[in-house]
Amino acid sequence: MTQNYGELTYPEIAGQSEALQGAWEQLGKQQEFITNYLGNKKYEEVVFIGSGTSYYLALSAASTFRKWTGRSASAYPSSEIYLFSEQAVAGNKNKLLVGISRSGESSEVILALDSVKGKPEWTTCGITCDVESTMAKNVPCLVSPLGKEKSTVMTKSFSSMTFMLQVAIAKAGGQQGYVAELQQVMSLSADTVTRGQVEAKNMIDTHSELNKFIYLGMGTYNGLAHEACLKLKEMSCVWTESFGTLEFRHGPKSVIEPGTMVCVLLSESARAFELKVAEEMQAYGAYVVLITAEKGEDTSFADLVFEVGGSSLSDEARAVLYMPLVQYIGYYTALREGRNPDSPRNLTQVVKI
Known part of the structure; x- marks a missing residue:
C-alpha cells in the first residue's frame, strides 16, 4: 500500500x-x-x-x-x-x-x-x-x-x-417501537464495522479476478445499493452499477460473467425473491455476496454471507448496518488499484456550480 x-x-x-x-x-x-x-x-x-x-x-x-x-x-x-x-x-x-x-x-x-x-x-x-x-x-x-x-x-x-x-x-x-429498534441498531453497529473491515479486506485480497461490481437492493435498500455503488466508483474508479434487485433480471443481467461480484442487500420483506435472483446470478458465473440480518440454509449457496444481526428489527431500521462492509469494499478495492481513497480523481469534497 x-x-x-x-x-x-x-x-x-x-x-x-x-x-x-x-x-x-x-x-x-x-x-x-x-x-x-x-x-x-x-x-x-x-x-x-x-x-x-x-x-x-x-x-x-x-x-x-x-x-x-x-x-x-x-x-x-x-x-x-x-x-x-x-x-x-x-x-x-x-x-x-x-x-x-x-x-x-x-x-x-x-x-x-x-x-x-x-x-x-x-x-x-x-x-x-x-x-x-x-x-x-x-x-x-x-x-x-x-x-x-x-x-x-x-x-x-x-x-x-x-x-x-x-x-x-x-x-x-x-412510532416508539421503531425508536427502540434504532437504539438496538446502535448496539450492533460497532461489531458490523469491525467485522466488515475484516471481511472486505479478505475478499479483495483473495479475489483479484473481480473486476465488475454490482449492487442490488429494494425498498429502503435501493438507495443504499446506489450509495454502495457510488462508494466503489468514487474511491477505485472500477466498473460498477446498481439496480433494484428484481429489475436487474430485466436486461442488465446480461453483463454477468466470471469476475463479476454481485452484492445483494437482502431484506427480510422480500428475502425469498431476492435470493432467487442471487442464485441465478451465481449460475451465470457471478461471485455472490449477501448482506443479511441472519444466515440460513437459504443463504448457504453464496460465496460470502455477511450477517449484521437484528433479524427481529424492521428492514428500515437495519439500514446503516449494511454500510460498513460496502464502504470497506470500496476502500480496499481502491488500494488494490493503487488509488488513494482520500482523494478520488476529479472530485472535491464540496461540489459547487
Whole structure:
C-alpha cells in the first residue's frame, strides 16, 4: 500500500458507530425541529433532496418516511427542484422541502432551497454535519455532530445522517417501537464495522479476478445499493452499477460473467425473491455476496454471507448496518488499484456550480 493512502477515509469508516451515538444524543436536543417539521401533518408532501450520496440518502429517507408515518414523501436530486420543480412535485400541495448536505455548502441544495423561498406552499429545513454552514444558517437543520469528515468521500456522514433522520421520522410518526429498534441498531453497529473491515479486506485480497461490481437492493435498500455503488466508483474508479434487485433480471443481467461480484442487500420483506435472483446470478458465473440480518440454509449457496444481526428489527431500521462492509469494499478495492481513497480523481469534497 502506498504510504498515507486512506489515512483519512479509514478512520472515518471506523468511526461511524460513535457518529451514530452522537446523532442520537443531538436529536434528544432537537425535539422542536421534529414537531415543527417532520411531525407536522399540515405538510401534504415531504420532499427530501440531495446531490450524489445525499440524494441516495434522500431515497432511503423518503421510503422510510412513507412506511413509518403513513404520509406522502418523495426524493429528488436537488437540481430537479431548482430547475424542474413543477415537473417533480404537484404545485397545489403544501410541501416541506428537506435539504440534505454533509457540508451544508452544496450549491445545488442551497439553490433548490432558495428557489422556493417565499412561496407559500413551500417550507424548508435540512440536515447537515456542519452547524456553521450556509445551509444551517439559512434554514432550520438537524445536525449530526460527529458526522463531519476530512475525506472527500462520504462514509460516516452518510450513516449518521441516515440514522438521525430515521430516529426523527420514527419520533415524528409516534412510532416508539421503531425508536427502540434504532437504539438496538446502535448496539450492533460497532461489531458490523469491525467485522466488515475484516471481511472486505479478505475478499479483495483473495479475489483479484473481480473486476465488475454490482449492487442490488429494494425498498429502503435501493438507495443504499446506489450509495454502495457510488462508494466503489468514487474511491477505485472500477466498473460498477446498481439496480433494484428484481429489475436487474430485466436486461442488465446480461453483463454477468466470471469476475463479476454481485452484492445483494437482502431484506427480510422480500428475502425469498431476492435470493432467487442471487442464485441465478451465481449460475451465470457471478461471485455472490449477501448482506443479511441472519444466515440460513437459504443463504448457504453464496460465496460470502455477511450477517449484521437484528433479524427481529424492521428492514428500515437495519439500514446503516449494511454500510460498513460496502464502504470497506470500496476502500480496499481502491488500494488494490493503487488509488488513494482520500482523494478520488476529479472530485472535491464540496461540489459547487
